[in-house]
Amino acid sequence: MAGRDSRADILDDNPFRNQKPRIHRVHAHQSQDGTIHFETGANIRTNPLFAQMMGMSQQQPAQMHDGKIWHFSDEEKKHLRLATAAFTVALGFMAVGGLWGIDSLGYTSWTIQFLLSMPVLLLAVGPAFLLHEIGHKIVAKKNGCWAEFRADPRGLRFGIFLSFFIGILFMAPGAVMVAGLVTRRQNGHIAIAGPLVNFGLFLIGIPLWGIILGLTGAFDADIQGTSYLVGGQLIWQKMLIDAGIFWIGANLVLGLFNMLPFGPLDGNKVKDWNENAFYITISVFAFLVISWIFLGIWSPSTVLQSIAGLF
DSSP, X not given: OOXXXXXXXXXXOOTTOOSOOOOOOBOOEEOTTSOEEOOOSSSOOOOHHHXXXXXXXXXXXXXXXXXXXXXXXXXXXXXXXXXXXXXXXXXXXHHTTGGGHHHHHOHHHHHHHHHHHHHHHHHHHHHHHHHHHHHHHHHHHHTTOEEEEEXXXXXXXXXXXXXXXXXXXXOOOEEEEEESBOOHHHHHHHHHHHHHHHHHHHHHHHHHHHHHHHHHXXXXXXXXXXXXXXXXXXXXXXXXXXXXXXXXXXHHHHHXXXXXXXXXXXXXXXXXXXXXXXXXXXXXXXXXXXXIIISOSOOHHHHHHHHHTTO
C-alpha cells in the first residue's frame, strides 16, 4: 500500500499518526487578489501581542509585498532600529557587569566603559542578530511569503532590565513574522536559514578578524586589565581583540540556542522538516560550544592570535 502523501497534512490531520502533532505550516489563507488573511474565527484566535507586533488588528489583512526580495518597509526599518538600539544598550550593560559593576569600577570608569563597549559589541554581535533575522526573511520571501521583522517591546525591556541589574544578557528582541502557505520543507528551510547564517559568519569571522588583528598588531600591544580607557589613553587594540572574540563566540552561541527544539525556536521547525538536518546542525554547534566553553580545547582568542601571528 502506498505511503501517505505528506502534502495532505496541509489539508487534514492523519488520524492514525501516533505521535505529537506536527508544527502548523499554514500561517494564513490567501484570497484571489493576493491578500493574506489571518484566521480569526471561533476556533482559531490570533494572539493579541502577535497582532500588535504585526501593526494591525485581528480583523485587518496583511498585504503581500510584490517588491524585491531585499525590500524593507518603513515599519520594518523602524522595528529593526528599535531592536538594534535596545540590544546595543543591553550589551553595554552586560560588558560592565550591570549595576554591580559600579562597585569594582567606580561610577566614572563604569560609565566610560559602558559607553565604549556599546560600539564594540554592536560591531561584533550586531551582525549575528541582524543577519540571522534577515536570513529568515530572505528565504521566506523567496518561497512566496510575506516576511517582515517585528520587535517585541516586552522582550526588549526585559533584556535591558536583566542586563542592567545583574549583568546577564538574555533577550528576545523580536522575530521575522511570516505569512503565507508553506510546506513542511519550505518551513524548515526558512527556519534553518538563521542558524546557517550564524555558522557562515563564524567561519568568515575567523580569517577576517585574524587578518585585521594581525595587520594592526593588536596582539603585540601591552594590554593590562579590561578597560578600554586607561590614563586618558584609548586602548583600541583591546577593543579590536574583543570585537573579534565576541564575533566568533556570539555567532556560535546564538546559532546553538536557536537550534534547540523547543517552543518557537528554529530547531523545532527544522526537526519537524528533517531530523537528519536538525541533528547534524545542532551537533556541529554543540561540539564547537562545548569544546570551547566546557572542555577548553580551543578558544576564539587563541585561534585569532595564531592567525594574526602569520601577518
